[in-house]
Amino acid sequence: MFTTKVFFVRGKSILVFPINISESAAFAKTARELGVRVVSATSETILADEKNAGIVSLPYITDPDFNRSFFELLAEQGIDSVFSPHPGVWAHLQSLAKGGVSPVAFSVCNEPPLDTNWLRYGAAYQWARLCADEWGLASSVAAALSPTRYANLHFGYNQIPGQNDDVKLLLLAHIVRSAPTGDVVEIGSLYGRSAFALAWLAKFHAIGAVVCVDPWDAVSIKDQGDEATLLNRQAYDVDWEKIFSGFIASMSGFDNVNYIRQPSSDAHEAYMRGVATGGICSDEFGKTRVCGEISILHIDGNHKYDDVRLDVDTWVPSVKHGGWVLVDDYLWAFGDGPRRAGNEILQEYAVETAFVAGDTLCIQLR
Structure with a gap:
């Protein structure tokens, strides 16, 4: 079975966003097993239960406040890599990583999701x-x-x-x-x-x-x-x-x-x-x-x-x-x-x- 091709960047932490997609959950589990510190985030409502403990909330990427909240999360959590299997989210994060607008250097570590899906x-x-x-x-x-x-x-x-x-x-x-x-x-x-x-x-x-x-x-x-x-x-x-x-x-x-x-x-x-x-x-x-x-x-x-x-x-x-x-x-x-x-x-x-x-x-x- 093919899985998402990922380039692990050894550094501070990796953000998995949005976590409420099956590929995200599987990736986060594997990353933790490899000793990588994982920060999980979602734009959906977070239920207060054990399963969702530690999940961070981020605005939707269409929200005018998303970029600011995202950059703050990178800085606060020491994040230098991001994984996203959502095509729209991936494209937006890639534009931030490559566009020189982020005050915190980071990279998107997976290939385009639509290519991976195929x-x-x-x-x-x-x-x-x-x-x-x-x-x-x-x-x-x-x-x-x-x-x-x-x-x-x-x-x-x-x-x-x-x-x-x-x-x-x-x-x-x-x-x-x-x-x-x-x-x-x-x-x-x-x-x-x-x-x-x-x-x-x-x-x-x-x-x-x-x-x-x-x-x-x-x-x-x-x-x-x-x-x-x-x-x-x-x-x-x-x-x-x-x-x-x-x-x-x-x-x-x-x-x-x-x-x-x-x-x-x-x-x-x-x-x-x-x-x-x-x-x-x-x-x-x-x-x-x-x-x-x-x-x-x-x-x-x-x-x-x-x-x-x-x-x-x-x-x-x-x-x-x-x-x-x-x-x-x-x-x-x-x-x-x-x-x-x-x-x-x-x-x-x-x-x-x-x-x-x-x-x-x-x-x-x-």
Whole structure:
């Protein structure tokens, strides 16, 4: 994800104005973490609560008294740099900094906001152009979507926290085009970054329902193998309820999604019950119809070999002919569980094609 390009000027203090814009709050937090003294200001009404403690009031830039109040604040607080993501405010402050009218020397440390804003959209369109490449896919696959559609996918995907990168997104965009209709099942969703991509692609290619399987708890992820000690230690430091709430927010724009909040081995029973009873139900998403034949299986749960192997044994038999099994972190720095289990799929199942893209093993079953 692109963020505002900033030139930190080591000196006295930095003013963030107006603070009541999301980019301002994020910048102020990062600056403080870097040890920079931050002064926050706004022209809006300041509520007297803890959240707004220490926020300084400045007139609107259209107020005749703004320049005087602004210069006084610079002098009183020892400010020599200003950050502003508001285009109008940025332009006015830049004119003051460059116009020789300020009695206090200061600089505007970020680039023009409108230019910065475009970086995210520009990156999305640049990525979208890659989706037109056929990747050597058969002529029978579904047609690529429009660049504007793919740009929308890229933009939304990169708003969600997660470790999957643009290479993984490109992979999913191509895989879906050669996938049969059926259910899309993801084991291990966290905040929903890859789930968002799968749901988006399944919607626009009319693949089927998306089922996210994740217990969202420490118990199921506390032991990912001896080589993953660093990751294992973090399992109990995570607020899993917050992550689950983040997942719900990430996915609530879709009507083709549901989840099973259970370990993978238990979730398969719930999945098959949903097939028999007409759908998987949850308070957040209501009822989602599933067919019991998996088009795409994305395995990204516990990476310990025994757990990945259990995911394979439990779920791969439900993948239909021509369907895809994607083993995430096949190339993993913290162990060989996904690689061993992935290799065993290649040995034990009839395979139409298989390849590795990024760190993901992609297997299309015959």
